[in-house]
Amino acid sequence: MSYFPEIDRGLNFAPFQQLREHFGIVPGLFRSQTLRPEVIEAETELLEAILLRERSLRPEQKATIALVAAAARRNGYCVAMHYQRLRELGTREEDLLLLVELRDRVSSEQPEGAALLDFAKKLSLHAGTICRADFETLSARAIPDDQVLETLLVTALGVLLCTLATGLGVKADFDPPAPLPNWDGQPSTKYQLEPRPFTTGREAGAAQGPRLCTTEPDVGEFPPFDSLRLHFGFVPGFFQAQAQRTDVLTAEVRMLESLLFQDGPLSRLQRSCILLAVSAGHFNIYWVTLLSERLRILGLSEDETRAISRDHSKSHLSGPDKALLDAAIKLTTRPSDFSRLDIDRLGALGVHPEQVIECIATAALADFLHTLQAGLGTAPDFEAAWDYLPEVEPQETEALPDINNSNPFPDEFSLTNAALDSQAGMSTTDDPDSDLVLRVQQGEMNAFEELVNRHNRKIYRILLGITGKHEEAEDGVQETFLKAFEHMGSFKGRSRFSTWLIRIAMNAGVQRMRRSRNMESLDEGVGEDDETFRPRQLRAWTDDPEQLYSKEQRRSLVERGLKALPQKYRMAVILRDIEQLSTEEAAQALQLGVPALKSRLLRGRLMLREALAPYFARGQRGGEGV
């Protein structure tokens, strides 16, 4: 059962024979793509090379990693599929259930195994947050690089399978694990993963290069590299970084050949656009850079390429092409919102089922490439195309899940900034601005003036927090309100007006920072010290700190302390403790999950505490001037 009809390919269709060997049956995931047998062949080859064949990790270790990735993404189809395979491989049922529920310390007797699973979970959910520290954790446990690479590959493949399953709408082939995992169960607070919409890949692109030690490829003799050279003009670093796995490279290039390099139901150009749009949706600078170069080779103008990457609705693509990109982006960034309706919408525009399948498979491939690249940490092959990354627009998401319909994704699992609309600001009936908003929407200018009056101080403070400069803040306020005015017609009250406004301001502020080439973005300014920060000032504070200094003095101390904070912590503190937004509202404004917001907020408060402690600790009364 899926969104697509199944064509009988006969008993001799090689990929199906292969799949039957490993799963006992042909999983519906592949049967639902029988309209495009070449795609199935390429996918099966990749599956065989990465998941099914024994290499550095044993098949059950790999299936376990894939299971954890699927469970982390709450993908019921893939959970059941990997679960079944593990059962066939003889894994103990109790262990499986623990895995599905993402409990910690599954195999305390094998800490390195648990470390790889933790890593896989983080990678599958928020690939963009993987950083060197994660690799240090693994190497501290003496896990060899070939096993780490294999974990990256299996996780990326696991993500690809999840995207396929969601896009194709397949129903589970096997009984789901019983008793059913409690999806609403507490996600371990240990994993405070944060989507980083502004910088995914930046850390990777900056200086680090490949993180894993790989043997230099003998590039002369390897046919897949010839194919890459033919289509890209060279062998991109992403592939060179995997040189020790010629089997995987062969399968990857095969996949690219069937989904990118050749024309099929979709043209090469269409396929490249889908890959580019999804990569941009993930803010993956590596792939955005490489794919925009690829589109240049295919003859697309620079302006058009940039438009497709940043916001394809402003490109010159045809209606159906734009709809394909819409579907691909939704599938990969908001999988929980993707449904049959999205498929039907494409059908109504005259897109053939073969083309829809290709679009889904290409989007899934883009997820694979994104996840793997984020893990490998390869630097862009050209000068990074930062200006091709999309702005985060202050739109409200359509198809917002009904809160009563209970979105099964806990905050932690929101996959992108776009998903955050489902987290917060749901009960907006109490928005004190709703009357004014309505009047503006009916064309009443004075009502807008009142909104500006109400909120301009707040917006100013927030922009000052981001930019640190008064003039920038003042210009930013103007820009924010003009943009809000322009988009007023599309504001539908799904979040509070003030939260919406703050998000516009955040975007404006970040854009300003980018323009002024001050790249301390919201997500930077902290590296390893992130992990090692510990409170140092441990003297008790006086009972009544307010009594020690005048309000002016306190203000000056606090402003000085705030300005010294790394921006991401500063913003969390400003929104929460100065603007007094709720945790959910602040998370929404910063486009973070609630756990991520909380962790930033705590860090910010603790750092500020360090800065203030010399003035407020007991015995310090007036000791140091302000």
Added chain:
Amino acid sequence: MFNCEQVLAELASYLDDEVVAEIRQELEHHLAECKTCSVIYDSTRKTIRVVTDSGSFEIPEEVSARMTKRIMAKVRETSPPESKP
């Protein structure tokens, strides 16, 4: 029984009064025993208080009024917003 690490990890939620009963109990138990954590908790709570009523980054009324004026002048130059039926 929580150790100091765990207390620190839960501190954000505790400060915002967003912890479930069991964790609260653990936390309070630890805080009663551990001088270091109780100082960190108490001073962070006070930090928040000081920050919240510091009036930081507040701007004078005239500046705010001037901004409104500037913005409305620009807004009136542009076309009226899309009206909703």
